[in-house]
Amino acid sequence: MKRHSRRSIRLKGYDYSAPGAYFVTVCTQNRECLLGEIVEGEMVLNVTGKVVEKCWLEIPSHFPHVKLDAFCIMPNHIHGILIIIESVGAKKFLPLQHGTSKTIGSIVRGFKIGVTKWVRQHSPGQKIWQRNYYEHIIRDEIDYNRIYEYTQNNPLKWELDSLHPANVGAKNLSPKMENK
Known part of the structure; x- marks a missing residue:
């Protein structure tokens, strides 16, 4: 079986941890x-939406x-700002970490797995x-403010959202923050 290869949207060489x-x-x-x-x-979240919220939190x-x-x-996606903070402590003296990876990819994967487990139990x-998922590195305060406002106002602009089912095929479907 031939697998589709997808072009990565990740920034080449960037450390996502x-x-x-x-x-x-x-x-x-x-x-x-x-x-x-x-x-x-x-x-208005339904039961699955409430599980998504719980797993995100x-x-x-x-x-x-x-x-x-x-x-x-x-209704069909979640937007969120995740902030990776610097670990506190003398890293050189800590034992090697054998737990979860600390990248954005591993964080999103863990979130998705948590929701998926619940869904499989309740809706086989x-x-x-x-x-996959969409990700954007927030580069400065202007970028942060634009994304924060977009995230907060998304429900008010649902009818214009590129991810709204009625807009599929109408425009670029990537969840970019267009000036709406």
Whole structure:
């Protein structure tokens, strides 16, 4: 069986475990609205959406070097800002870490696995997540403010969102923060 090869969107040579702020978007399988619905400009989570929220909020307990910032669960995706913080302590004297990797990829993978386990128990056969995820390294305060505002206002602009089911094929489907 031949596998499709995808071009990586990752920044070549960048250390995705480096301290900093990262904006991530994780989409549901086939961009199905599995997490709830927008009612009068506000996201109303269904049971699966509440599990997504719980697993997102638990990221720091699994990855203590991560702080959560703004996030928004939408009907078919989640946007969030993850901040990797510098580890405190004399690294040279600590034993080798044999636990989880500290990259953005491992953090997103862990989050997706947590939700997937719950979905498999409650809806056998249902696939929850699309393969991979979108990520953007937040480079400065202007970039952060633009992304923060986009994340907070996403439910109000759902009808214009490139991930809205009615807009599929209408424009570039990457979850970039267009000036809407």
